[in-house]
Amino acid sequence: MTENSVGRVLIIAGSDSGGGAGIQADIKTCAAFGAYATTAITAVTAQNTLGVQKVETMSAGMVKTQIRSILDDIGADVIKIGMLANHDIIKTVAKEIEDDSAFVILDPVMVATSGDSLLEPDAITAMKEILLPVCDLITPNVPEAKLLTGIAIEDIDDFGKAGEKLLEMGAYAALMKGGHLKGKTVVDVLVSEDENAVMTAPRIRSRHTHGTGCTLSSAIAACMALGAPLDEAVNTAREFVFEAIRSAPGLGQGNGPLNHGLTFGDDDDNSEPANSSNPFAILKDLNS
Helix, strand or coil: CCCCCCCEEEEEEEEECCCCCHHHHHHHHHHHHCCEEEEEEEEEEEEECCEEEEEEECCHHHHHHHHHHHHCCCCCCEEEECCCCCHHHHHHHHHHHCCCCCEEEECCCCECCCCCECCCHHHHHHHHHHHHHHCCEECCCHHHHHHHHCCCCCCHHHHHHHHHHHHHCCCCEEEECCCCCCCCEEEEEEEECCCEEEEEEECCCCCCCECHHHHHHHHHHHHHHCCCCHHHHHHHHHHHHHHHHHCCCCCCCCCCECCCCCCCCCCHHHCCCCCCCCCCCCCEECCC
16 A cells, blocks of 8 residues: 555556457456556557457556556555566566565466467576566466466366475465366465465356456555555455456457446445356365
8 A cells, every 4th residue: 555545556568450359348347446557558450359450569668667657656565567568678667676575477478378478488597587576465366377387287286386386385375266277167276485375166168258367466566555455455456357257348349358346345335246146165275
């Protein structure tokens, strides 16, 4: 929290012209929670619900200048990192944030929906060896966790093993996202030095899921910037994403965006999403 009680989130990520993911989804999510979002854009994309038509990457120098412009003036309580595009940008981001006091969340945008890698091998190495050690929370999905750790993930036990490997690599905590695993229930695992906490939710069958990873990590960032502890922030963010998928506006011909317009106010009556039948399980400690 800042002296003005305004939660500040610096988002370092790419731009999505379709508004469903990237910087656009991040800003809308922060706004829904009442946090203040600033940005350092790493790449500009031309994309819609059908796919990405073109990408232009920012220079590492421009990314650095954006980061310094924000941190030297407005500051940040939480830094959320998404698409980083290449080795030079990854190295630059790591150097610019390593001495900052903000809580750092890394959403490792590494694998496309098609399964193709979005980073060259040297960029993946830089993410593992240079960036990950300066991050507090990493939020990989199944393909990303496998790419980072080399561990194949088929069940909750594998999640725990991969999460513990990420902690050994330098992260404080890892939220292992289970959306890619089969089943009627989506299972996520929050791995930290204290516990492995399992969280479950019903799976929503929908094609409107573009940007769920960006939205989840930004919701966690917003909650933490506003003072929530990590486990509470994760639970609230998961509920937000569930409702944003359930109430998606149905835009586009392909993988459509979520409804980022939900609001989580301070009033008790508005602490849950409107009209939500949101049967989330309470965090369960695997070590108990």
